[in-house]
Amino acid sequence: MKRDDAVARAKILKALANPTRLMMVDELSRGDRCVSDLRFLARVDPSVISRHLAQLKTAGIVIERRAGMRVIHHLECPxxxxxxxxxxxxxxxxxxxxxxxxxxxxxxx
Known part of the structure; x- marks a missing residue:
């Protein structure tokens, strides 16, 4: 494996290396969700969920789209x-x- 590939893979694994983010990925595997849907999963503040989603988005695991006033999150790579x-x-x-x-x-x- 080339170093660049190892670094890219480590970034993805690092994004998954958190129990809350793992629960979020699992929930997103069942369908698209907004922050408020995911908030109840982990029972944390929406800002915490948003930070976790940002890490998953940066790693390319999750994408988002707008639906009116809501931002819907989707598992990009099932x-x-x-x-x-x-x-x-x-x-x-x-x-x-x-x-x-x-x-x-x-x-x-």
Whole structure:
């Protein structure tokens, strides 16, 4: 992998490296949302949601469009959900590994 590609990918992963932003991406996978829709998801101030959306937009994950007075946010690259699914696989694999280690440790005790 070239350095420029690694830097660009790291920027995307950094934008996802926050529980609130992950929840927002998950919610946007179900359809377009405005800030007030997303606010209830994380139970935070709209300005906090706007800052999180700005990071997701900068990374190219989310785009926005105007609908009258509202700004609607859209998941630009739904394929990002495959990466999130992969993290679930890593979590499950790690849980299995830890369970095996705990079993071995119990047998030795």
């Amino acid at each position: 394929c990002i959900l495959q990466a999130l699914d992969c993290t679930l696989g890593v979590m499950q694999s790690d849980a299995v590994r830890k369970s095996r280690l705990a079993t071995v440790a119990t047998r030795k005790a």
